[in-house]
Amino acid sequence: MIQCKTSKEIGGMGHSMKRKEDDRFVHGKGNYVDDVKLPGMLYMDIVRSPYAYAKIKNIDSSEALKIPGVLAVVTGKDLEQYNLHWMPTLMSDTQMVLPVDTVMYQSQEVAAIIATEKYIARDAREAVRVEYEVMKPVVNPFKANDEDAPVLRTDKEDQKDNHIWHWEVGQKEETEKIFNDAEVVVKEQMHIPRIHVSSIETCGCVADYDKVDNHLTMYMTTQAPHAIRTVIALVAGHVGLTEEKVRVISPDIGGGFGGKVPVYPGYVIAIAASFLIGKPVKWIEDRSENLQADSFARDYHITAEMAGTKDGKILATRMKVLADHGYTDASANPSKFPTGMFSIGTGSYDYSHAFMEADAVYTNKPPGGVAYRCSFRVTEAVHAIERITDRYALEIGKDPAELRFQNFIKKDQFPYQSPTGWEYDSGDYEAGLKLALKTVEYDKLREKQAQMRKEGKLMGIGLSTFTEIVGAGPSKDFDILGIKMFDSAEIRVHPTGKAIARFGTKSQGQGHETTYAQIIAEELGIPAKDIQIEEGDTDTAPYGLGTYASRSTPTAGAAAAIAARKLRDKARKLAAHLLEVSEDDLEWEPGKFSVKGAPEKSKTIQELVFAAYTNHPQGMEAGFEATHYYDPPNLTFPSGAYICVVEIDPETFEIDVKRFVAIDDAGNIINPMVAQGQVHGGLTQGIAPAMYEELIYDDDGNILNGTLMDYLVPTAVESPNWETGHTVTPSPHHPIGAKGIGESPTVGAPPAIANAIVDALKPYGITHLDIPITPAKIFEALKEKGVLDKPIVG
Amino acid sequence: MEKEITLKINGEEYTQKVEPRTLLIHFIRENASLTGSHIGCDTSSCGACTILIDGKSAKSCTILAIQAQGKEITTVEGLATTEGVHPIQEGFKENHGLHCGFCTPGMMLRAVELLEKNPDPTEEEIRWGISGNLCRCTGYNNIVKAIKYAGAKIRGAELPSTEPVFVE
Numbered sequence: 029m030i031q032c033k034t035s036k037e038i039g040g041m042g043h044s045m046k047r048k049e050d051d052r053f054v055h056g057k058g059n060y061v062d063d064v065k066l067p068g069m070l071y072m073d074i075v076r077s078p079y080a081y082a083k084i085k086n087i088d089s090s091e092a093l094k095i096p097g098v099l100a101v102v103t104g105k106d107l108e109q110y111n112l113h114w115m116p117t118l119m120s121d122t123q124m125v126l127p128v129d130t131v132m133y134q135s136q137e138v139a140a141i142i143a144t145e146k147y148i149a150r151d152a153r154e155a156v157r158v159e160y161e162v163m164k165p166v167v168n169p170f171k172a173n174d175e176d177a178p179v180l181r182t183d184k185e186d187q188k189d190n191h192i193w194h195w196e197v198g199q200k201e202e203t204e205k206i207f208n209d210a211e212v213v214v215k216e217q218m219h220i221p222r223i224h225v226s227s228i229e230t231c232g233c234v235a236d237y238d239k240v241d242n243h244l245t246m247y248m249t250t251q252a253p254h255a256i257r258t259v260i261a262l263v264a265g266h267v268g269l270t271e272e273k274v275r276v277i278s279p280d281i282g283g284g285f286g287g288k289v290p291v292y293p294g295y296v297i298a299i300a301a302s303f304l305i306g307k308p309v310k311w312i313e314d315r316s317e318n319l320q321a322d323s324f325a326r327d328y329h330i331t332a333e334m335a336g337t338k339d340g341k342i343l344a345t346r347m348k349v350l351a352d353h354g355y356t357d358a359s360a361n362p363s364k365f366p367t368g369m370f371s372i373g374t375g376s377y378d379y380s381h382a383f384m385e386a387d388a389v390y391t392n393k394p395p396g397g398v399a400y401r402c403s404f405r406v407t408e409a410v411h412a413i414e415r416i417t418d419r420y421a422l423e424i425g426k427d428p429a430e431l432r433f434q435n436f437i438k439k440d441q442f443p444y445q446s447p448t449g450w451e452y453d454s455g456d457y458e459a460g461l462k463l464a465l466k467t468v469e470y471d472k473l474r475e476k477q478a479q480m481r482k483e484g485k486l487m488g489i490g491l492s493t494f495t496e497i498v499g500a501g502p503s504k505d506f507d508i509l510g511i512k513m514f515d516s517a518e519i520r521v522h523p524t525g526k527a528i529a530r531f532g533t534k535s536q537g538q539g540h541e542t543t544y545a546q547i548i549a550e551e552l553g554i555p556a557k558d559i560q561i562e563e564g565d566t567d568t569a570p571y572g573l574g575t576y577a578s579r580s581t582p583t584a585g586a587a588a589a590i591a592a593r594k595l596r597d598k599a600r601k602l603a604a605h606l607l608e609v610s611e612d613d614l615e616w617e618p619g620k621f622s623v624k625g626a627p628e629k630s631k632t633i634q635e636l637v638f639a640a641y642t643n644h645p646q647g648m649e650a651g652f653e654a655t656h657y658y659d660p661p662n663l664t665f666p667s668g669a670y671i672c673v674v675e676i677d678p679e680t681f682e683i684d685v686k687r688f689v690a691i692d693d694a695g696n697i698i699n700p701m702v703a704q705g706q707v708h709g710g711l712t713q714g715i716a717p718a719m720y721e722e723l724i725y726d727d728d729g730n731i732l733n734g735t736l737m738d739y740l741v742p743t744a745v746e747s748p749n750w751e752t753g754h755t756v757t758p759s760p761h762h763p764i765g766a767k768g769i770g771e772s773p774t775v776g777a778p779p780a781i782a783n784a785i786v787d788a789l790k791p792y793g794i795t796h797l798d799i800p801i802t803p804a805k806i807f808e809a810l811k812e813k814g815v816l817d818k819p820i821v822g
Numbered sequence: 823m824e825k826e827i828t829l830k831i832n833g834e835e836y837t838q839k840v841e842p843r844t845l846l847i848h849f850i851r852e853n854a855s856l857t858g859s860h861i862g863c864d865t866s867s868c869g870a871c872t873i874l875i876d877g878k879s880a881k882s883c884t885i886l887a888i889q890a891q892g893k894e895i896t897t898v899e900g901l902a903t904t905e906g907v908h909p910i911q912e913g914f915k916e917n918h919g920l921h922c923g924f925c926t927p928g929m930m931l932r933a934v935e936l937l938e939k940n941p942d943p944t945e946e947e948i949r950w951g952i953s954g955n956l957c958r959c960t961g962y963n964n965i966v967k968a969i970k971y972a973g974a975k976i977r978g979a980e981l982p983s984t985e986p987v988f989v990e
């Protein structure tokens with residue numbers, strides 16, 4: 029049970045308050061970017077490459093330009109004149125805005141049409157004739173550095189092959205020694221598939237350049253409006269768009285999940301077009317364009333190894349990654365972390381040595397490396413450690429739950445130094461797993477499984493006990509393009525005691541308008557319903573790095589608490605003044621100060637705020653406002669214990685998720701209803717790559733499932749009824765003890781599902797299957813083992 | 823090429839000149855300026871554009887505007903009346919049936935038709951019933967709960983609790 033310190037009326041932390049933002053959404057009054065309509069607005073559409081790798085011989089726009097209403101066809105050569113044909117990526121690589129001579133992946137932008145109407149722009153798109161000279165692409169990352177592979181990035185002088193970078197962490201020699209001497213070593217090769225966030229709203233913008241004022245207003249689907257403003261100023265400052273001349277507005281966003289962090293070429297072309305024509309330009313991509321060209325997530329090939337004793341003590345792990353980045357490294361990671369937080373992959377277990385390394389390569393695929401509802405590559409790491417841990421348990425014949433209990437970092441070991449250099453803030457892994465086991469009645473379930481196996485039925489139980497790393501991050505190590513990853517809150521309380529608070533983050537459905545208000549209500553005692561929350565307008569909100577990697581509560585949420593505490597300190601001074609006592613004689617309870625020992629002498633927060641405008645003491649600054657920029661001292665480390673139960677049809681190999689129990693520990697919870705909603709959603713985005721989603725390319729670099737017809741986003745039918753709960757281990761360094769929740773389930777669910785399926789197939793000698801695990805994959809694996817010669821059910 | 827058509831949306835008539843190829847969703851969003859119905863795909867897969875035509879749910883990205891002449895169209899903007907919100911709107915808000923809200927209008931209109939046919943559906947019936955509508959945010963648990971709640975409200979039955987339930 030979650031204890032609340034405030035009344036329901038105040039609605040501070042722990043209350044399942046209904047969301048304040050919902051009224052506008054259920055009335056169809058949300059304001060998404062495609063709803064923005066400006067006078068004289070033009071529409072942009074984009075011609076895309078049918079080939080993965082080709083030289084552009086010629087672009088003939090003459091027929092397109094004959095269509096009434098077509099104003100311009102913009103090509104790379106046009107942008108080259110302004111030096112706007114290339115742009116930097118977040119990882120200090122470079123990306124084409126529009127190509128001048130070569131296309132690097134199928135569906136890459138080749139030219140842009142500007143027209144008076146959407147339908148006209150689409151007609152013109154079909155009328156542009158592009159002549160290509162097709163080349164043999166590099167598709168398989170394992171072959172990217174073969175002798176005969178073409179060097180893709182000929183634009184980069186020093187680039188002599190397709191290797192991008194090498195990264196490593198841990199104790200190489202010591203780890204190797206442990207592996208050489210270990211009683212048991214297990215190893216699996218795994219692929220964490222290339223997937224796509226596919227938020228139901230695609231990406232888009234309205235670029236509105238005002239020639240007279242030399243001012244750009246950019247309405248766009250971005251999770252990080254302030255950072256985008258800075259990037260625009262850095263890229264286009266030389267043509268006069270300096271930072272005070274740029275306003276980025278991120279309206280309501282229809283889901284982000286990391287896909288709305290990067291700057292896509294479409295945004296830049298729209299700005300350029302509006303700048304040149306002097307009219308607003310709208311660009312909204314189609315779903316297929318979104319799937320085929322916008323940033324992918326994952327695509328890590330991992331060799332994972334674990335060394336241990338025969339009786340189940342983990343001694344060391346080793347991981348080697350090949351990262352397929354497409355034609356440029358456009359990952360959304362903090363600058364110093366090319367593999368993001370992959371080094372969290374030592375997991376929830378206590379052992380002293382690990383070594384991890386990664387190499388990244390260029391291929392003829394779209395660039396990316398965004399999150400898909402996870403903190404910077406944590407999902408890849410968690411999948412590897414949770415799968416290899418199960419593999420180890422299988423090898424030594426130990427129950428996977430027992431093995432986990434044996435190796436968990438214990439509650440009293442926190443703060444815990446991991447072998448890859450992190451300091452885990454807090455955790456109680458045993459409590460989480462115990463609750464999960466109790467919920468599914470684990471022992472009985474294993475008995476049932478034994479019985480079912482005798483009957484030839486395929487039933488599996490899978491565990492995942494993971495640790496996440498979120499809330500980036502401390503300025504010492506964390507920046508994006510040099511900007512430190514703090515975040516901010518500004519609170520203004522009006523004379524009548526109602527407030528507005530603004531933030532550097534940006535909700536994409538997480539419910540900030542409610543949860544931030546609850547944090548302020550908790551600290552200040554002003555009812556959450558009286559606090560209006562605003563984000564997403566760079567002209568009004570304080571600077572911040574935005575919402576992704578579960579960082580909003582850990583950073584901006586902390587900023588809100590501290591700014592509110594500054595105001596409470598001011599309220600105390602005002603109370604002392606009004607009640608004519610010393611500050612030390614005052615007692616705070618949510619919503620009012622009263623005199624110790626004389627509770628009838630008190631002032632409510634509303635009275636105190638009013639005094640700040642009407643009767644403040646001499647020498648005190650008038651008004652009731654505070655701002656805080658929060659630089660976290662450490663990251664936060666949420667954890668979870670998940671159990672999945674599956675049954676597999678022995679004839680069709682259809683996988684039925686019978687039960688899924690998720691116990692999360694995200695520290696203190698602001699709004700249990702919202703937190704649970706986040707877990708539900710994250711779990712469905714966990715089952716997605718585990719069983720359904722993967723972007724598939726053929727040998728010529730053609731995407732085989734680039735529409736929602738064949739890229740399988742789970743519906744309500746595939747998504748099981750999630751059973752969720754929590755343990756509460758507050759973060760010791762966070763002002764409100766919260767850790768962040770939005771992504772844990774996406775991180776923790778896939779290995780639980782994969783482990784359950786592999787467990788179901790254990791009697792047939794299967795030790796690993798790559799996600800997404802489909803009936804076809806199971807069929808192939810069983811066929812290979814020779815067990816399909818006779819039916820599984822006798 | 824353009825043709826004048828009149829569409830009746832939420833009881834109001836909109837007369838506009840449009841190209842015959844204009845999709846109904848574009849008419850609704852651009853010509854009638856009712857932006858509550860959304861576009862989430864180009865393959866009739868997502869259901870974000872779902873509306874009611876003569877009470878039947880339809881994906882308005884897959885119909886031409888001219889085909890909808892003479893029919894009663896209902897969009898999310900037409901759900902609430904002077905008496906207050908529609909039970910389905912209340913259900914979604916009270917049960918946290920939405921996060922980003924992008925799928926919500928389509929999801930609600932689809933649910934309105936389901937509940938019209940059967941105001942007391944099972945979980946299974948609800949899940950299959952909304953399987954033409956994608957939601958990327960919520961994981962569907964609370965959408966199912968929202969639709970059940972709305973069904974109870976429509977039936978005049980006792981309303982189920984809207985508190986979140988946790989395993990303990």
Ligand code: FES
Nearest residue numbers: 862863868869883
């Ligand atoms: S927009 Fe996706 S089904 Fe209509």
Ligand code: FES
Nearest residue numbers: 921925957958959
């Ligand atoms: S609430 Fe975001 S897509 Fe459903």
